[in-house]
Amino acid sequence: xxxxxxxxxxxxxxxxxxxxxxxxxxxxxxxxxxxxxxxxxxxxxxxxxxxxxxxxxxxxxxxxxxxxxxxxxxxxxxxxxxxxxxxxxxxxxxxxxxxxxxxxxxxxxxxxxxxxx
Numbered sequence: 001x002x003x004x005x006x007x008x009x010x011x012x013x014x015x016x017x018x019x020x021x022x023x024x025x026x027x028x029x030x031x032x033x034x035x036x037x038x039x040x041x042x043x044x045x046x047x048x049x050x051x052x053x054x055x056x057x058x059x060x061x062x063x064x065x066x067x068x069x070x071x072x073x074x075x076x077x078x079x080x081x082x083x084x085x086x087x088x089x090x091x092x093x094x095x096x097x098x099x100x101x102x103x104x105x106x107x108x109x110x111x112x113x114x115x116x117x
Contacts, residue, residue: 021054021056021058021072021073022075024046024071024073025045025047025048025106027104028045030043032116033115034115037097038094039095039097039099041102042090042091043071045071045106046087046088046089048085049087051075051076052073055089066100067101068105069103070105071105
């Protein structure tokens with residue numbers, strides 16, 4: 001029974017789907033719009049090589065006037081063969097907020113946008 005539990009734990013730990021998300025390389029554009037108490041963000045950027053998956057926007061802080069978000073994605077597993085070169089990524093998210101500014105952070109840069117109403 002202990003061996004089955006150990007094998008199950010190893011499978012879960014080694015699963016690439018559970019790899020830790022990291023910031024994408026850069027953000028190229030950001031559009032923030034508000035409708036009905038929710039802000040919709042549309043971000044475009046790039047990663048430095050292929051194989052990245054599940055790009056998303058993660059809320060870090062929502063402090064009154066400014067909302068801070070990270071642009072994240074799941075990197076490929078180390079053993080995966082991928083292309084080297086900039087690969088575009090996009091993400092869209094909706095957050096409950098009445099912020100006036102949205103600040104999005106990537107690995108190499110960051111971008112701030114006024115929320116369009």
